[in-house]
Amino acid sequence: MQMTTGRVLIGSAVGVALVVAVGVSCVPAQSQDDGPGAGPHTLAEYDALFTELNNWGRWGEDDERGTANLVTEAKSREAAGLVTRGVSVSLSHNPMPDEAADNPDSAFEHVMADGFRVDTITFNYHGYGVSHIDALCHFVHNGMLYNGVPASASTAEGCGKHGIQNLKNGIITRGVLLDIARLKGVPYLEPGTAIYTEDIEAWLEQAGVTVASGDVLFLRTGRWARRAELGPWQLSGNSAGIHTSVVRWIKERDVAFFGSDAATDVQPSLVDGVALPVHTLLIAGLGMNIFDNMDLEALADMAAAENRWEFMLVAGPIPVTGGTGSPLNAIAVF
Template sequence: MTDAISLEELLKDSPTNWGKWGADDEVGALNYLTKDEVLRGIKSVQQGEVFTLQRLINDPKGDPVWPGRSPAERTMILDESTWDKDDAPQFPGGLHYADDKINAFLQGSTQYDALGHVWYGGKLWNGYDARTTIGGMEKASVAPIGERGVVGRGILLDMARFRGKETLDKGETYTHEDLVACAEAQGTPIEKRDILVIRTNFLQQFFDQGDSFYEGFNEPGLVYSPELVQWFQDMEIPNLVTDTIANEVTYDPNNGVALVLHNALMRNLGVTLTEIADLEKLASSCADDKQYTFLYTAAPLKVHRATGSPVNPVAIK
């Protein structure tokens, strides 16, 4: 990987949306989700069926996380045994209660990336100086995304079923042309400003394989090309949601660079990334009734100066 081309060289001619929504913008392509887009999403609701897309935190089977991060740890602080002790808190009427806390990476579960989460060349989204990240995200943190919220028309692109697989393979790639073909095969074309929700079912391998899942870690996903970036720009895609840890193929097989699209799409175009979604119940429903669009709504936690935040997105068919 040491011989990989630099991101500055690879993306030197890549389009950007810096300044498009003003010099102080921190939510990027979510600006495409106007009131009209909210109403377009609502028109997708046909059945009133609700699907939550967050993976369970502190799952007894384990929590899949990016290598180097640790899963959430939940600690019980108060329970009935607390009142076995002489110094237990006492409340009028004899109230007892339970309390607990978690110690977790903010991006250690289903989560939204802040637009300033990754960068190159010393500049974040919208041209903010990378030194504004020191000690916390002074600019382009996740809090403005949480404040704004995300609502629009979502479309499921079931790449695993499209390719006739239970899960996509390690390092398997697909392009924007594959997304278009998948949507057409499902009978519902992708429309401008759709929220793309892509199923690979790759994280099933984490639950099947345990720790060996991380050996030669290389997730499947979208692969960089100038044409793909231009397609995202032309289609005004506001939000990319996937069921993998990092949305895209981890190491680009064509240039050796890690997480190219985090930079080409998020840093440069302001496309918001949502990761580690649980799409299995939604995908099963879509396969059954052939309705692949829905109202998508989500709001990450408003955490001051944070690089990301847990979220429980909701799809309503």
């Protein structure tokens, strides 16, 4: 997501400084009336969908983990059973030191001294340049965070509720790759391409895989392949992703986490007045952490070579107290 205002330094560790940005830019809405399952388009329709699908109170009024609760001990053991070769693949893109259209805020400083070396690494990991996971305090709907927590719980001191530290013990679960670019027979989807439930179900049938409670789904649009071929572009308001109607399908299957190689939402937005409706519905409504800007190219190659689209997923966010998210290195293990 393209972030704009209110940067505040909220944490640092082992010579690494993390800068968190708060505030979300607005993007004009785009109508996609001709797509399957189109809608909602109006704010009233979107509000009704949010009310219908949200998980507020499902795990108790004080819950701060949301759909992460679906990753049970049994689910993690099941995921470990998927490891047959012991081969691992990173799903994270190396942070980019150079500024670009999709990476406007990069800043690295390497300090050399006698006997030791240190780094100060400062970047806005929210946006489109850094692989990261969003905390449940990252998005607000009608003045409320997930589970009905007032947005005022988040201040310049950080998130008083739903900070990324709630995932301190990490994520170990079954991962499933949704390679929609491969389904369409193209190296990458063009920016603005909407992905519908019908596309996901067609892919699952082709791949011979099912989705189960507690899974994490990774959507490959081919964003990094397109960048390698054509160069960087401004993804804010111009990227392939899922249509808002897919969120119902996600909830019905009790998916625990969702991620993509861009920002999950198709952009431009299809809902008037809501810049990132899928992000808002997943995070503030379902209580679902989202993986953004994951590099799924090596994973797609490995999965195709193995003809196997499920794997054990291991990820560990940096547990910054009150953090709105965290850069991370997510690992798929086959």
